[in-house]
Amino acid sequence: MGTGGFTYDRFVRDRSFCDPTQVTSNAFVPTRDDPECLVGYRCIDPGRDWFGDDE
Structure with a gap:
């Protein structure tokens, strides 16, 4: 999904895909x-x- 211009957010299924x-x-x-x-x-x-809340 685009978030504007040529930037994209990364969406994951669960925490196992995160650092x-x-x-x-x-x-x-x-x-x-x-x-x-x-x-x-x-x-x-x-x-x-x-x-x-701090984002």
Whole structure:
């Protein structure tokens, strides 16, 4: 899925596809019938608040 221009996000099925130090974060996109449809997960480096509030 494109995120604009020539950039793309990487979506994974589960944490086994991430680096050992990374965790997963839910990834949502809008669809015709759902403004937040879960499409998988993104690998992120955990910060102070690794639930996504510090991104």
